[in-house]
Every structure is written in C-alpha cells, then in structure tokens.
Amino acid sequence: MSEKILCSKIITDLVKSINGLKNIQETYKEDNSFVCNIESIIENIEGKLEELKSTYPSVFSEIDKLSQQSIPTSQSKENIMQ
Numbered sequence: 001m002s003e004k005i006l007c008s009k010i011i012t013d014l015v016k017s018i019n020g021l022k023n024i025q026e027t028y029k030e031d032n033s034f035v036c037n038i039e040s041i042i043e044n045i046e047g048k049l050e051e052l053k054s055t056y057p058s059v060f061s062e063i064d065k066l067s068q069q070s071i072p073t074s075q076s077k078e079n080i081m082q
Contacts, residue, residue, distance in 0.1 A: 008059050014049060015063075018042055 021042050028034045053060045 004059060007056070008063055011049065011052065011059060012063055014045055018045055021045075 021038050025035050025038050028038075
C-alpha cells in the first residue's frame, strides 16, 4: 500500500472519529468534566487535520471526492430516517 493511500485512510478515520466522539459527548452530556475532555480531544484532532490539510492539500482533495460519493450528507441522513 502506498504511503499516500495509507495517509488518506488514516485521515478519513480521524475525520470519522470526530463524529464518534461527538456521539460519546451526547451520551455523557451530564458529566461536564468528561464532555470537556472529549472536546479537547476533538479540538486537537481538528487542529492536526487543518495543519495536515495545509501541508498536503492533494490528499484532502482526494478524500473530499471520495466522501462526497460515498457518505450521505446530514440532510440526506435525516430524509432516510423519516
């Protein structure tokens, strides 16, 4: 597997992890300390992703193309759930 493909997969997993972390925050919303700790993790991931995006924009453009093809938008998710 090429380094570019591996990097792309890792970045995709990091982006998806943010959604999972936000779901965990919702589950434990009564525990303010836990929610704040998770928020810090999310901010760290987002910061690193922004740094990587400015350094390796070509990897992100490929990820954006793939995500638009395979991942439904939140609006289409809502329509599916109705």
